[in-house]
Amino acid sequence: MKVPPGLSAKDFSDVVKQWTEIVGKEWIFTSDEDVEMYRDYYSPLWHEDNDPVPSAAVAPDGVEQIQAVLKVANEYKVPLWTISTGKNLGYGGSAPLLSGSAVLDLKRMNRVLEVNDKNHYALVEPGVSYFDLYRYIRQHNLKVWLDPPDPGWGSPVGNSLDRGGGYTPMRDHFDNHCGMEVVLANGEVIRTGMGALPGSKTWQQYKYGFGPYIDGMFSQSNFGVVTKMGFWLLPEPEAYLSGTVTVPKHDDIYKMVEVFAYLVDSSIVQATTLITSPLWYVRNDPELTGIREHGTTQDLDAYAARKGAAYWSVSLPFYGPAKVVAAQWEFAKEKFSAAIPGAKFLDGASYRFPLSDEQVAKMADTVPFGIPSLSIFSMIGKNIGHLGFSPIIPMTGEAVLESQRVFTQVYRDLGSPEGEAASFPVFSFFARAFVNIYLFPIEHDVEKNRKTREIYRRLIKESAARGWGEYRTHTTFMKDIAETYSFNNHSLLRFHEMIKDAVDPNGILSPGKSGIWPKRMRTAKA
């Protein structure tokens, strides 16, 4: 049996014995075979000595059991890595950052506590998956949508705490949560926002309660164990309409993004889309390769014109009343036409809700319609896993062009075995800024993964040098990214450490998460 760092085998054996009494022998895992299942299947460190392996996993069912597990962990100073559904693949999956940590697996806490389709919210436990919540809504015939991320096997609680994104108007998952219940490291239970008021009637309807708003402290952090979380849901819209805008020239990107930002910031476009260039996907034309390396933007424009291709393209999704979405698309066309000569428009998909089962069965991607799916793996699944490089960049044409140039250059410089990146797609998962999301393939191949890590770390550095920072990352890179948020001699990280030491003095909860280490481990590292 592997033993957590700093514990004797005898002590850990005592811990396991006590945890077994709390959760029952079926829900504690210590054999090599069982513990192996908690490793990160998409780990960029696969087959390497420093790929984290947990010492054990303990799966409590309920707040009281969590409190009891934490009491033992405090007594023996056992590091405990909390997971919800454990499907945060690409970001560490169910594995801890610190090898030898025990995993606090909350998958058994899988109750949908409430879904309200008059005030449009849900209250769920961490082990509930997007699929579970969707099934509940269907079974009860409720007229609300959830907002799934690409793979639906994850947890609304876990994904939101990791500040994940989706595709509908509720795409910013943390922003659309409302109220939490948290077990602190000392076992105390708190409820945030209106939940602090006994008998509150509005826990999932008003976020702030009274006094400091502290929910953010429990996202991407290791300050508590979130055991319940409320979410705002979207009332089932009447209709969906999409339309594609294309513009002919390279430099049209400036005006295009300016109009796009106006539409997003005015809440006319409220959902996720991406800015792309049809030319990014032309990989095997020597003429285009030559122009990319030595030509001018005018040469690129001429190439696109000869091929009859637009230079840039963006599809705009609209959700709402049928009359309103039609008017929004018309308004968007007017704005782009007025700003960019040669802008063209193509009407896209149009739906009325609810969709029939037959319609859903034919859809390659149901996620933008609030229906969880795993279809993303049909698109990216040829590799074992993936790793997302995802810096937040300004919503400007200049930033789009600069990020493409800088990131592609890193790829060229480091001679990626996958060849030059075609593009770093530019998404609007969040309201006011773009995020580039580039997915690296992960294999169970040491050399390929080593190269990927080298490129990834260079991308982090080049990004930070230009004022761009990652929104989220795999456990392997948390330290690297936390270090880039270094204003005033890392004053924010030092503040995180102050909080950590105050709320978790024994340093038991998820050591190393987001670069935040408890004092005893910081001292040991110094």
Added chain:
Amino acid sequence: MNMKKAAVLLILMLTAATFAWAGPPQEKDSQLERGHKVYDKWCFPCHGTGVGKPGTDALKARGQNPAVLEERTDLTAALINTVVRHGVGFMPVFRKTEISDAELDAIDAYLMRNNKK
């Protein structure tokens, strides 16, 4: 262990392996029903019929026919359990807190229901 006890155990193990659900018909039905439910929850989103099912797509790409697991007649419990507990390709591991051993047994029974006896 005396030889008689070992022989009895061996017979029991073989019986269990060969006739895993050769119990009373109701038990067999309820195990299949349970397996079907667990399959629908955990396996169908990736291995089902229709578009956007990456497990089915991946098996099809490898020349597996039929590619939909529910239509196969050659699956073994050993194969299913290995894949679920160890992962394969982009399919990750499913832990015991997700699919318990008993639920996995039910999936096995369901997916092997049409195997030639």
